[in-house]
Amino acid sequence: MKTLLVVFHSQTGGAAAMAEAAARGAGDEPLVTVRLCHADSVGPADLLAADAYLFVTPEYLGAMAGRLKDFFDRSYYPVLDRLNGRPYAVLVCAGSDGQGAARQVMRIATGWRLKAVAEPLIVCTRAQTPEAILAPKILAADDLDRCAEVGAALAAGLALGIY
Numbered sequence: 788m789k790t791l792l793v794v795f796h797s798q799t800g801g802a803a804a805m806a807e808a809a810a811r812g813a814g815d816e817p818l819v820t821v822r823l824c825h826a827d828s829v830g831p832a833d834l835l836a837a838d839a840y841l842f843v844t845p846e847y848l849g850a851m852a853g854r855l856k857d858f859f860d861r862s863y864y865p866v867l868d869r870l871n872g873r874p875y876a877v878l879v880c881a882g883s884d885g886q887g888a889a890r891q892v893m894r895i896a897t898g899w900r901l902k903a904v905a906e907p908l909i910v911c912t913r914a915q916t917p918e919a920i921l922a923p924k925i926l927a928a929d930d931l932d933r934c935a936e937v938g939a940a941l942a943a944g945l946a947l948g949i950y
């Protein structure tokens with residue numbers, strides 16, 4: 788049995804919905820156990836115990852969410868050189884951009900020598916006003932389907948041992 792660790796943070800629900808959709812997609816693969824975890828609740832031991840990773844974050848101020856960054860800050864050196872070659876993907880929920888957050892996560896993953904198995908998937912909510920940005924997010928079904936596909940592809944590759 789292989790384990791896929793999905794690590795996320797979310798404030799208004801968008802990234803949480805993306806993480807849940809990806810976990811659901813991955814969950815269809817019987818040979819893979821999926822752990823869906825908030826970034827605050829996981830650390831180095833959880834990374835070492837998993838075989839693949841999905842990092843899911845909102846973009847805040849051009850960067851990944853601070854709570855996901857804290858997870859990386861706590862975990863980076865304890866697992867350095869111990870995750871080499873394991874597969875991962877990044878999902879970002881953004882208002883209108885998302886590239887900065889994706890780039891930051893990928894840079895850390897490169898330091899860990901993880902292997903990207905997909906381009907970062909960015910879902911934009913198009914929220915522009917303070918009220919819209921702070922409102923709970925309901926994502927479109929096709930965007931959630933795309934998240935589920937990333938989870939399913941990662942889990943299938945893991946089960947088949949192709950990474």
Ligand SMILES: Cc1cc2nc3c(=O)[nH]c(=O)nc-3n(C[C@H](O)[C@H](O)[C@H](O)COP(=O)(O)O)c2cc1C
Pocket residue numbers: 796797798799800801802803844845846847848849850880881882883884885912914920921924
């Ligand atoms: C403090 C703050 C900063 C934000 N900065 C950006 C940004 O730099 N780029 C962007 O595209 N969206 C930005 N947004 C919009 C969020 O990425 C968007 O609302 C997203 O849905 C947040 O994910 P969540 O629903 O999981 O909390 C920002 C939102 C907040 C609250």
